Amino acid sequence: MKAHNVVIVGGGSIRNPELMAMLASQKEKFPIKRLVLYDIEADRQEIVGKYGEILMREYYPELETFLYTTDPAVAFEGVDFALVQIRAGKITMREKDEKIPLKHGCVGQETCGAGGFAYGLRSVPAIIELVKTIRKYSPEAWILNYSNPAAIVAEATKRVFPGDHRILNICDMPIAIMDRYGELMGCTRLDFEPRYFGLNHFGWFTHVYDKKTGVDLAPAIKEKLLSGHTFGKGNEEHVMEQSWLETYNFMARMLRDYPEYLPNTYLKYYLYPDHVVETSDPNYTRANEIMDGKEKKVYSMLNEVIKLGKIKGTPYELGSERNVHASYIVELAISILNNENNIFLIIVKNNGIIPNIDPDMMVEVACRVGSNGAEALAMEPVGTFYKGMMENQYAYEKLTVDGLFEKDKTKLLQALALNRTVVDTDTAKKILDDLIEANVDFWGSEFTTVKND
Template sequence: MKKQRLVIVGSGSTYTMGMMMSLIEEKDHFPLKDLVFYDIDEKRQERNAKATEILFKERYPELDSFSYTTDKEEAFRDADFVFVQIRTGGLAMRELDEQISLNHGVVGQETCGPGGMAYGLRSIKDMIELVYDIRCYSPEAWILNYTNPAAIVSIALKREFPNDHRLLNICDMPIAIMISYAQILGLDVWDIVPEYFGLNHFGWFTKILDKKGTDHTERLKQLILDNGFKPEDKEIANDVSWQKTFEQARQIMIDFPEFLPNTYLQYYFYPEQMVEKEDPNHTRARQVIEGRQKRVHNLCDRIIANGTAQGEKELHVDIHGVFMIKAAESLAYNLEERFILMVENNGIISNLPAEAMVEVPVILTTNGPKPFSVGEVPTFYKGLIENQYAYEKLVVDGYFGKSYMKLLQALTLNRTVINVTTAKAILDDLIEANKDFWPELQK
């Protein structure tokens, strides 16, 4: 089994330590020769890197080399896989996005509504530059992109790199939901065979099977309705906001019982309710800064100070890392495993635009993803998806065309906004806040 050279881009992320534990967990299935951290924030990267050095000496001595750098060529030369998890503007800009939206009575969230648009417009430029840099030094590397908002980013990357078939956009939300399904059903999550359709953060499970072919869908629905629904992934299980989100997903099932919803649909179905529960002075971004970020930074500081990771109970495998690594395993070794990820539609969902980046089940092979056909989706879901896709496409059109009008049209279409006057006020505030990140727009 070939050992891989893996590069983690955005290695200063608070998710990096969980991914490192996942690499250790999967080292027999995805063996590494070299691991490289790359980040433009040297100080933020260094904390994770020094803790990882200690962790890997203790738990991954087989690794030939580990290094961290801010030099592109040093990072990307001869890479086999590149995992990308960048956040342009950091959590500070996420917080500002959320506050601006909430100050206008609109959902403040990092991937949905105005916050998602703002973050998307910041991400596109850096993602395009990053892919060009990676391709300069490693034309054949697999690029697995986790960067949010994945829906908008995937459209932009497909437009800029239409023939790059080793550039994949992945989101772990479906598998995070499936962990809860597995717990309810008493199954291993990797034994679940899902049927699913939609866009990123905007989709539905139509069936939940197991590898023996048993259909658990109706039993699962009834168990959720009878007993409730809660997050089970270790990274989010104790997070009050995520607990409320899973409770709201149960409400979506009550209102629309046909399919099992992605949790992010709450922002589009109940926008006023979502606004009411948020506090502009203590946004979700602020909760992450005071919660996960503080916890991870303290964890790394303890490991560095003690010179060991032994006894650290907060070190654990998370689905964010395992999902990415298992996808890489299937690509590297032609395992033909089933995953949900984003691909160009091209008839997969027959009554949606061919160029849409849809999120559907695929088989991952050494030649890339092989998607399963979905066929036609019912009118209600088709209408919702077409509206959401029009919003996402207009955001990308607005970026490439530097068009104020396209972005105004996008926000007006978005179900979290609707009102033109509100859309215009939010857009003007976001332009001012993002003047160091967005292209200069033409009215």
């Protein structure tokens, strides 16, 4: 089998140790000749890169080339797959995304509501420039994009790169939810074949089929959730953080109120915004939890491995566990490479997939993915509640991108006023002005010239 050239964009991400480990473990199915980390920040990437050199030397000796660079010509020339996971503004801006809305009594979350809005306005220009650069050096590369907020990014890339079927915008949240379903059913998510619809971070599972028998396990999953099952913290090696534990356990409450379909966990921000705000600490958000927890833990591990000069025979030796984020994007690449036509949940242009929804809407649905890209599975029309929810959310996403591209502050205000986590116009004005001030280095000064009353 031909070996491929792969670049990981966002090379300094704390997710990359897991992603590199997954690539090494899947070398039989996804052989790599050249692996490159690319980031615009050399110092941050260097730590991950030095760790990667040790990991590849010990676990992937067949790899011909491993390097890390800030030079796009070096990173993107002759690439077959670009795995993209950038965070525009890093975690310092994420903290502002979460805390500014909370100051005004609205949901503070990195991809939903006003926080996701701010993040989207930073991400879109960065992603567009990145895709243009990749296409300059590798016109046929597959670009598998994890960068958030995926719905807004997908709306923008649809417009700027129409018809580029080798850009696939994906999210691992539904996959992580299926891992929880696996816990309930005594199996793993790899035993499931899902059917799903919605927008990114805004959708529902209609069916969860058993791959072997074809039986729809969704009714049994619902029954277990509604009977009082609660998810535990996990084992000593992999402890689920308290905020995620609460998020997964909230699925049962949503299901009791809306029992037709199994909900994406992120719907709690849109359907229960008052509850989210009441139970949030405006001074200590998820960003702080990561900075004080996972970020320190990962960098401590990286620095210790670099100091030791090895991974094997140390407490950091790679195990058999499968990280959801890492495994999903690698599984997707393998399905493309080997034309496996497996089911993945992909964000694609509707084009009649859901017949009673705007054909231009970027929907997240079940797709068969092979060497020709993603082929969505057609659905029946969705009910009035779901149609209304989706159309409102899509109007918010569309106006966000319109406002960015047209430098139109009124459209940005309209977007926030439509978002279910904000709604009130006066509140939207205050949040928007605070976000403009916080993001002037990213959005530019165009939006600061006209202040809202």
